[in-house]
Amino acid sequence: MDKTVKKIKRRNQLNAGIRYALLILVGFIMLYPLIWLFGASFKSNAEIFTSIGIIPSKFDFSSYIEGWKTSTEYTFTRYFMNTFLIVIPKVVATVISCTLTAYGFARFNFAGKKVFFSILIATLLLPQIVLRIPQFLLFKELRWLDTYYPLVAPSAFAVDTFFVFMLIQFIRGIPRELEEAAYIDGCNSLQTLIYVIVPVLKPALVSVALFQFMWSMNDFMGPLIYISSVEKYPVSLALKMSMDASSSIKWSQVIAISLVSLTPSLILYFSSQKYFIEGITSGGVKG
Numbered sequence: 001m002d003k004t005v006k007k008i009k010r011r012n013q014l015n016a017g018i019r020y021a022l023l024i025l026v027g028f029i030m031l032y033p034l035i036w037l038f039g040a041s042f043k044s045n046a047e048i049f050t051s052i053g054i055i056p057s058k059f060d061f062s063s064y065i066e067g068w069k070t071s072t073e074y075t076f077t078r079y080f081m082n083t084f085l086i087v088i089p090k091v092v093a094t095v096i097s098c099t100l101t102a103y104g105f106a107r108f109n110f111a112g113k114k115v116f117f118s119i120l121i122a123t124l125l126l127p128q129i130v131l132r133i134p135q136f137l138l139f140k141e142l143r144w145l146d147t148y149y150p151l152v153a154p155s156a157f158a159v160d161t162f163f164v165f166m167l168i169q170f171i172r173g174i175p176r177e178l179e180e181a182a183y184i185d186g187c188n189s190l191q192t193l194i195y196v197i198v199p200v201l202k203p204a205l206v207s208v209a210l211f212q213f214m215w216s217m218n219d220f221m222g223p224l225i226y227i228s229s230v231e232k233y234p235v236s237l238a239l240k241m242s243m244d245a246s247s248s249i250k251w252s253q254v255i256a257i258s259l260v261s262l263t264p265s266l267i268l269y270f271s272s273q274k275y276f277i278e279g280i281t282s283g284g285v286k287g
Helices: 004-038 043-048 062-069 076-107 113-123 127-142 151-156 159-171 174-186 187-199 204-215 223-225 235-244 251-271 275-280
Strands: none
Touching: 004 251, 043 251, 062 076, 062 159, 062 251, 076 113, 076 151, 076 159, 076 187, 076 204, 076 235, 076 251, 113 159, 127 151, 127 275, 159 275, 174 187, 187 204, 204 251, 204 275, 223 235, 235 251, 251 275
């Protein structure tokens, strides 16, 4: 009997060892490009194009210093500030507008609700490129070109229908008894949303904020269309400009600043990883 138990234990340990080894291998393969980029930020152009190794021949931090200066009169400090002037208001506007819209669809009955919800779902399948020309003409008439308004203002009207749909599913999973108890205590609809629904929606709201933050940080087409002044460029355009500055591109500098631009998203993700995973995997209150 003891031999059988030991045999089973050894087999389980062997299976676990194989699983962990495979997971580590797959994880390394997936992370290898990012690890290589970090090593490449210290390499010369010649070494970047001739070596696939991770460790550079020498660690030279000049790529980060020189890359931060840029070839213009502004440093990347200015471009990062511009980026956050777009990203932070956009994230806040998205969370507020999508929450209000989702709450309305999930909890209220009004004329044309099914029609409006069908339109909402249909817009999920609409390519964003189709809207570029009408939006450009609209913002041109509003004299918003070369400002951040075209990049931020639409988010105040819940245009990100994916987030609205996701929040609707969460709210539908919240027991109505919680809201009924709030109504009995004298709360109106807005107070119920703020004090009852929003705390329960915290994982979903973190997911919305994190997705919007990463998408906005990486957005290239929007700023390219609406921003024309160099002093207003976000990081995405500044990086492209640094690659177009001359025929001899110092790729280590481009890679170095690209890695720096990833840092805010990585910090935000790891600091809110618990809520993000919960928001993605769950669909509301359980039990």
